[in-house]
Amino acid sequence: MNQRKYALSLLEDAGTLATKPVSTPFDPIVKLQIHKGHPLQDPSSYRRLVGRLLYLTISRPDICYVVQQLSLFMAHPLDSHYKATLRVRHYLKGSPAQGLFFSTTSFMKFSAFSDSDWACCLDSRKSITGFCIFMGPTLISWKTKNQNTVSRSSTAEYRALGSLVCELQWLQFLLVDLHISRTDPNSVYCDNKSAIYLAHNPVFHERNKHIEIDCHIVREKIQSKLVHLLPVSSSSQLADAFTKPLPSSTIQTFIHKLGLCDLHHPT
Template sequence: MGFKQSIPNNSLFTKGKGHSFVALLVYVDDIVVASSDLEIVQEVKQQLNANFQIKDLGPLKYFLGLEVARQKKGIAVCQRKYALELLDDTGFTNSKPVHSPTVPSHKLSRNEGEPLADNTQYRRIIGRLLYLTITRPDISFATQQLSQFLDNPTHLHLQAAHRVLRYIKAAPGQGLFFPSSSDLQLKAFSDSDWGACVDTRKSVTGFCIFLGNALVSWKSKKQATVSKSSSEAEYRALAATTCEVQWLSYLLEDLAVNHASPATIYCDSKSAIAIAENPVFHERTKHIELDCHLVREKLSKGIIKLLHVGSANQLADTFTKAHCPSSFHTYTSKLGLINLYNPACGGISGQ
């Protein structure tokens, strides 16, 4: 049919240019076709039907548990039905909601609490929470913390998982919002929490990446090795963010999107930025793996630029540590989340 398979994402196929551009996304036997020309979409569907006898479900409204709603202002994506099923299956439909998924005063540890006699329920909850993070970046850090104890969870870990469920109960319809009127500049926030893991003393990497005002990628993950300093931990987080920015740049090219270059990465560590900009700091960085220094390479090629941002405006902070409800809401309100099922504020839960 003339489609070209995308290298950054092998499930994506594209064809044409300008108004004749069409993208086709495949997951097993589920397919999404997107184009600005409806005639091209109909033509593609007819060709597919001639070979596979497809079932045309019409305009995209529901896909792999994702609920899609369109309006002139943009597109909203949530997993409300999936979240409600999760609450129902775990018995938390009528639970009392909480305003944050974690408790900042308590860090989870592997050897704390009594091991569960049957860890099946815990594993099932975490697995479903992981899938829910597709549209819920606000539970990414909490889910990352809980997923570390799948091999031997305790009753304290289960209690922490139940708190996340109670947080979801507060707004099961919350999800992502992609505004129709937005620039195409990639902006990223990179952060780390040095020595955050009480068991291994490894740091946590957190980043979130925006295309204009739309949040398109985020991560909360424990680093593979122990960092000697907070600067090193921040530098490793910068490397992870840079890799994701480069991948998104390739993906946007396949989608025929002319995004402004370079991408801006905001970091609240001046020392990490100095390491990236000044290769003279050999004594401080000679033990760091070579792949981390790709930050310098992409910086010199003009693919990224680094800017310092104050900790109060570091949006990735919510992906690296627990917060009290007030500060948690301050950070997440800037991620562009939306709750279509909250008519009291017109459906918008973030600025």
């Protein structure tokens, strides 16, 4: 499933159809901030472009992180934010037909990856939640979002786990409505040992009381056998693509692991 025609239309309307492609949608060195730059003379053009990129994320999870970051500045976009949109368009030029591959051999087994980038927002110091869910080898759900409150230490990872478990619970209810029964727990992978320990340990000390009550749903769903929480190395954490900009040396590896493919030659 791809949006090649829509992507090419976006590039043509923006006048960047003949641009030179780049290998990454976001420069890891660049740090976008709300007051770092000069206001745009026509902010509506920025909002319109980001809105079109949001629609493109339906089949392009590889640009999900950068589009989420650009969406933070819709109210008062600056020239530095607009330059970041140029890089996204240059990236799309290299693979406009890239999209999701749905395998006919997928089995009814969910596996999920959860991650967070602690205090990554330079303006608010809020962490970002990122997760992705696979049904067999097929990517079916993903998310990138700033957390509502400022997190301390491993609380950010635990909140990300809470969001992922709620999504898995919704998918479980959906299967029940479709009269599909499953008893095996869903595999959830996290690269933070402290978050895994908190999810399994029923004793919470004073230092953990700042974790919101709704995040404790993780421990509840582990006990009810909905999820099985497993450790994973940071190098194999697929949710990294939804929480931080990846260098060109690793982004293609993550794209392949997410199950994205391009059936057309680059334009």
